[in-house]
Amino acid sequence: MTTETTLAESFDGRRFTYRVPRVSSIGPGDFVTIGVAFPETAEHPGEALVMGQVLTRATKAGDAVGHGRILGELRPDGTVVTSGGDPFTSQDLAPAGAGVLEALQARERATLRIGDLHHSRGNVDALLQPHRFNRHTFLCGQSGSGKTYALGVLLEQLLIDTDLPMVILDPNSDFVRIGELLESASPGDAERLRELDVRVLRNDGEHHPVTARLTAMEAASQAAVLQLDPLTDRGEYNTFLRMLESATGPEVGAAAPAARPPSIATEGMLNPHSIPSALRATGEADALRLAQRVENLGILDWDVWAGVGQSVSEVLDEGPRAVVVDLGSLHTHEEQLAVSLALLDDLWADRATRKPRLIVIDEAHNVVSAEPTTQLQRLTTERVIQIAAEGRKFGLWLLLSTQRPSKIHPNVLSQCDNVIVMRMSSPADLLELEAVFGFAPPELLAATPFFHQGEALIAGGFVPAPAIIQMGARRTVEGGSDVPVPMPG
Numbered sequence: 001m002t003t004e005t006t007l008a009e010s011f012d013g014r015r016f017t018y019r020v021p022r023v024s025s026i027g028p029g030d031f032v033t034i035g036v037a038f039p040e041t042a043e044h045p046g047e048a049l050v051m052g053q054v055l056t057r058a059t060k061a062g063d064a065v066g067h068g069r070i071l072g073e074l075r076p077d078g079t080v081v082t083s084g085g086d087p088f089t090s091q092d093l094a095p096a097g098a099g100v101l102e103a104l105q106a107r108e109r110a111t112l113r114i115g116d117l118h119h120s121r122g123n124v125d126a127l128l129q130p131h132r133f134n135r136h137t138f139l140c141g142q143s144g145s146g147k148t149y150a151l152g153v154l155l156e157q158l159l160i161d162t163d164l165p166m167v168i169l170d171p172n173s174d175f176v177r178i179g180e181l182l183e184s185a186s187p188g189d190a191e192r193l194r195e196l197d198v199r200v201l202r203n204d205g206e207h208h209p210v211t212a213r214l215t216a217m218e219a220a221s222q223a224a225v226l227q228l229d230p231l232t233d234r235g236e237y238n239t240f241l242r243m244l245e246s247a248t249g250p251e252v253g254a255a256a257p258a259a260r261p262p263s264i265a266t267e268g269m270l271n272p273h274s275i276p277s278a279l280r281a282t283g284e285a286d287a288l289r290l291a292q293r294v295e296n297l298g299i300l301d302w303d304v305w306a307g308v309g310q311s312v313s314e315v316l317d318e319g320p321r322a323v324v325v326d327l328g329s330l331h332t333h334e335e336q337l338a339v340s341l342a343l344l345d346d347l348w349a350d351r352a353t354r355k356p357r358l359i360v361i362d363e364a365h366n367v368v369s370a371e372p373t374t375q376l377q378r379l380t381t382e383r384v385i386q387i388a389a390e391g392r393k394f395g396l397w398l399l400l401s402t403q404r405p406s407k408i409h410p411n412v413l414s415q416c417d418n419v420i421v422m423r424m425s426s427p428a429d430l431l432e433l434e435a436v437f438g439f440a441p442p443e444l445l446a447a448t449p450f451f452h453q454g455e456a457l458i459a460g461g462f463v464p465a466p467a468i469i470q471m472g473a474r475r476t477v478e479g480g481s482d483v484p485v486p487m488p489g
Contacts, residue, residue, distance in 0.1 A: 013085035029468035132462035141422025
């Protein structure tokens, strides 16, 4: 930073421009203070310290102009009060000190540390407001940006430093060791983690398996697993519906259960392997075709169907603090979708209890696709859309992570009030982010293609002001890792 004066001016009190006598180290995302000599009025004591944020860099001395936005007047207690849009000219601009930034974050109850404010002077922690995770959150970054590591930092902070229950759909087995602290972790972290009920469900022969109950899924979800279309497969679909009705039909005069739609789960049919024989026993042509469909698709060979043990939803019902569902331990994408749909359906069916829960979906484009191509994808996408639109009032909050924002359904993206953007080079994805997240300054989004690994733009309701940060170190063990490149012998 040059020792000569940097001057700023504003014509509307909302944005400012600045010139530097030499090339300056002040750059996009930096917080600055501007000492403004206002005319003395009842509103202004004559002088005020205005806080701003630089959006573009002045790269050449004298005639180059950078610009930024004014956040408001900085009061002695650390609050930033929106100014009345008063213009000013030729006022001193300087990087905001550590004390200013710390006071701002403290005033906004930002306590969840995820890294460092990258451009700050004085090594200031980057803090999020934990109570603002009662909104949906979106994290994105291209391959190599540090997205998975960053999601791990965020999840372990929420696990150790809050009481928020969570369920993590983990397609790449990246978070299966989130309950294991690194040796460098503090004694306080170790004590806290020992108190928590963190369960890892994994089909590896050692952990509780990742399972669902086909016969307990909603009727539409069962049909999607069977790839049944109500029109194209109308004969088989009608047989399927009649089978549901005969299996769950209430006594005369009794009301049907309100919580869940019918399923083919009865005391004698908890095992899905009994379905083909039950269908063949009817002797009907469409029932035979339905039995052949079940067998030809190989659905009954999936490892995902629960026998006498607990399903994922039943484990969740016991109230553990966190459940990691290792979808990566399943053999097919269809099995991953079936478990995800069964879990999401059950969470939604139980919404009236208003149990708070953060639903974390990594590689979310595989679950909530912008262009679903199968019934299973379509139903899963529709359920996430429903949770995104209505889940907040029931305590169901989403945290979605992906490499490709443009592949996430727009009806879900538009409901996210918090965003973390790491390195993104795709023009299409950047345009999507700019269009959806109006609270993220486009100038700072434009800087994301040049981010180093671990750098991120954070914006939205869970941060006092948009900021560029460097993600902090992990406190728990990473579950996955990159495949090493073979080196010459």
